[in-house]
Amino acid sequence: MSTPKIKTTVEEMVQPFLEEHGFELVDVEYVKEGKNWFLRVFVDKEGGIDIDDCGRVSEYLSEKLDANDPIKDPYFLEVSSPGAERPLKKESDVLKAVGKDVFVTTYEPVDGSKEFEGRLLSFENDDMLIEAGKKRYTIPYEKVASARLAIIF
Secondary structure (H helix, E strand, O other): OOHHHHHHHHHHHHHHHHHHOOOEEEEEEEEEEOOEEEEEEEEEOOOOOOHHHHHHHHHHHHHHHHHHOOOOOOOEEEEEOOOOOOEOOOHHHHHHOOOOEEEEEEEEEEOOEEEEEEEEEEEEOOEEEEEEOOEEEEEEHHHEEEEEEOOOO
């Protein structure tokens, strides 16, 4: 099974449990690091997620994966919080990040740069408005390669 198909299958397996318990699926990764494969599931909830929450999701998902066996290779299952520098994968994530510090990379230069770190002032009409220092950048969402919350000192 291909990596995108595995991600989709895992998302479909875990989503009902997450919704029932008030969790949000942030991301699913299936990656090879060295000789080992890792299935990483990032979850969150209002007020943050703790180790007991991760354990409950891991136990549920592990049982589902064992029963359905969609992944033929051996792998390690990891369930965790997305962390302080949470990825912004969906438009709804970007909307929630308005007013917060972000780090954004683009596929092609915008105003001569492909990296932007600053305060996300707005997300309207598929444009992100970021204030970095004294400058403001309007970044079309279609040009965003990656975005995440940022801790700026």
